[in-house]
Amino acid sequence: MLFYLILLFVGAILYLYVEITKKYGTFKAIGVPEYNPKFPLGSPNHWKLATGITEIYKRLNFINSVDEVYDAFPNEKLVAHFQGGSPQLVVRDMELAKLVLIKDFDHFVDRRGLELTEETEAQKAMGLMLTMLKGDQWKAIRNTLSPVFTSGKLKGMTPIINKLGQDLVKHLEPLARSGEEFEAKQSMVNFTTDVIAECGFGINAQAMLNPDSVFKQNVMKLSGGPKGSIMGMIRFVMILFLNPLARMLKIKIMNEESLNYFIKVIRQTMATRKESKTRRNDLIDLILDALKDDSQDPKPVEDAQFEKDAQIEVNTPFQSIPEEELELYIVSNAFILFFAGLETSSTIMAVCSVFLATHPDVQERLHLEIQDAIDDHGSQDLPYERIHSLPYLDMVVNETLRHFPLAIMERQCVKDYKFPGYDFVVPAGMLVQVPSPAIMKDAKYFPDPLRFNPENFNEENKAKRSPYAFLAFGQGPRNCIGMRFALLQVKIAIIRLLANYEILRSPKTNDQFRPSPKSPSGQPINGTFIRIAKR
Numbered sequence: 001m002l003f004y005l006i007l008l009f010v011g012a013i014l015y016l017y018v019e020i021t022k023k024y025g026t027f028k029a030i031g032v033p034e035y036n037p038k039f040p041l042g043s044p045n046h047w048k049l050a051t052g053i054t055e056i057y058k059r060l061n062f063i064n065s066v067d068e069v070y071d072a073f074p075n076e077k078l079v080a081h082f083q084g085g086s087p088q089l090v091v092r093d094m095e096l097a098k099l100v101l102i103k104d105f106d107h108f109v110d111r112r113g114l115e116l117t118e119e120t121e122a123q124k125a126m127g128l129m130l131t132m133l134k135g136d137q138w139k140a141i142r143n144t145l146s147p148v149f150t151s152g153k154l155k156g157m158t159p160i161i162n163k164l165g166q167d168l169v170k171h172l173e174p175l176a177r178s179g180e181e182f183e184a185k186q187s188m189v190n191f192t193t194d195v196i197a198e199c200g201f202g203i204n205a206q207a208m209l210n211p212d213s214v215f216k217q218n219v220m221k222l223s224g225g226p227k228g229s230i231m232g233m234i235r236f237v238m239i240l241f242l243n244p245l246a247r248m249l250k251i252k253i254m255n256e257e258s259l260n261y262f263i264k265v266i267r268q269t270m271a272t273r274k275e276s277k278t279r280r281n282d283l284i285d286l287i288l289d290a291l292k293d294d295s296q297d298p299k300p301v302e303d304a305q306f307e308k309d310a311q312i313e314v315n316t317p318f319q320s321i322p323e324e325e326l327e328l329y330i331v332s333n334a335f336i337l338f339f340a341g342l343e344t345s346s347t348i349m350a351v352c353s354v355f356l357a358t359h360p361d362v363q364e365r366l367h368l369e370i371q372d373a374i375d376d377h378g379s380q381d382l383p384y385e386r387i388h389s390l391p392y393l394d395m396v397v398n399e400t401l402r403h404f405p406l407a408i409m410e411r412q413c414v415k416d417y418k419f420p421g422y423d424f425v426v427p428a429g430m431l432v433q434v435p436s437p438a439i440m441k442d443a444k445y446f447p448d449p450l451r452f453n454p455e456n457f458n459e460e461n462k463a464k465r466s467p468y469a470f471l472a473f474g475q476g477p478r479n480c481i482g483m484r485f486a487l488l489q490v491k492i493a494i495i496r497l498l499a500n501y502e503i504l505r506s507p508k509t510n511d512q513f514r515p516s517p518k519s520p521s522g523q524p525i526n527g528t529f530i531r532i533a534k535r
């Protein structure tokens with residue numbers, strides 16, 4: 001019996017070995033270098049990603065998981081690496097990246113294909129979110145939601161965010177008085193929760209002023225807290241690497257109880273809005289407007305190149321969504337706009353505060369620019385145009401985003417594709433990556449890339465490099481839909497912070513930022529600790 005068991009075991013290992021390694025070497029043979037794959041986990045970066053969660057091997061966060069592939073082949077345009085037996089292609093060249101992200105986007109419409117269980121409504125809702133949707137369904141929802149973030153709509157939201165900026169100053173007052181060290185991320189999550197609850201759903205979440213806010217508690221459960229957790233990361237890596245097994249074991253990405261809470265809140269808000277026929281010009285109203293207004297006519301496009309590059313060529317009508325599923329689509333996407341904006345924006349605000357604490361010269365110059373604008377306007381409630389006309393603020397925020405990117409660009413090839421100058425075909429189904437974190441730390445585009453230097457974004461230096469080398473919000477039709485909203489709330493938070501407080505180092509202030517391997521959303525490994533003093 002034991003003999004047969006051993007035989008079965010050896011047979012299974014042999015089978016796995018042959019299956020997993022059968023594509024190793026196939027790229028090398030056609031002139032595309034491979035990043036040293038080894039049975040069973042593949043290339044070294046995947047070994048680190050998969051085993052790093054237990055901290056027994058070198059640690060790596062998913063966001064940086066392709067950096068070393070990029071760095072190891074400085075003279076190549078394309079490199080292959082293997083996740084187990086699945087090859088993935090890394091694009092190392094700006095012109096090829098533009099083809100994938102923009103020009104030949106039709107071949108690269110989707111993101112990584114994660115299959116989620118659809119057993120509960122919350123799980124089904126996750127599969128309908130813009131970040132997850134594919135093909136025509138994604139195009140239809142993206143087309144519908146894009147007009148929600150035009151500059152005209154954001155101008156309307158600015159007074160609301162300014163008012164919450166005043167609450168942020170109040171929220172921070174006790175910390176300024178005591179001079180104690182605190183985690184900037186936590187305060188910024190409270191601020192963004194209030195901003196998105198108010199601008200999104202017309203809800204006064206009181207995350208800043210009421211420590212017992214139910215809305216805030218659910219946000220905390222959803223995001224897994226400021227540092228993430230080992231269990232959270234294990235779940236995430238399983239969903240990524242062992243998707244069928246994760247489905248079998250019913251492993252979930254998000255806390256279902258909290259997700260249900262938000263689904264309920266959004267449903268109730270929509271129902272009340274329809275019944276009372278009142279308007280608040282928040283996200284819910286704008287989504288409902290966008291749905292009513294759905295037509296084949298081209299949607300208005302903003303002037304900036306980022307938005308022009310994001311246009312979807314074929315205007316897929318919203319009617320392609322089945323009627324009976326429409327409501328869940330709306331709820332899911334109202335939710336993802338809330339959630340995608342919350343973690344990202346609050347992290348950037350917190351990381352920016354730390355950079356200002358560790359670079360007092362930058363802080364001083366930025367404070368002068370902000371104070372001048374406030375003196376000139378006569379109030380801290382700066383209007384939309386004025387906020388975006390502060391050049392040094394823009395440079396500081398962009399440099400923060402360059403240093404601490406929150407996502408890697410991935411596209412799944414949906415139609416066979418041939419890169420110009422290469423003889424092989426990228427088959428439908430293969431994952432193609434544009435490793436934004438590595439590109440934004442490449443000295444070719446940003447000299448002395450590890451130094452925090454807002455001058456990287458002055459007009460002269462911007463003109464010297466490809467505009468596509470700054471990838472903090474992605475590029476092309478699948479770029480970040482909320483970029484303008486994000487920049488608005490981040491800038492308002494920094495304006496309020498500097499107008500009222502000096503940001504100081506504290507014993508735990510961290511000079512070197514690295515995303516924690518325990519945090520799927522890439523939170524800084526040593527936190528974002530600072531002190532503040534009243535100006």
Ligand code: HEM
Nearest residue numbers: 130131337340341344345407473474475478479480482486
């Ligand atoms: C500083 C804050 C933010 C950063 C750094 C950020 C970054 C990103 C990045 C890198 C992507 C992927 C782009 C690509 O693959 O080309 C993305 C996608 C996305 N972002 Fe953001 N984001 C931020 C804030 C926001 C906000 C405020 C919202 C919503 C209000 C939002 C909603 C989304 C959505 C829905 C997607 C998926 C778009 C799609 O698949 O069509 N993000 N974001």
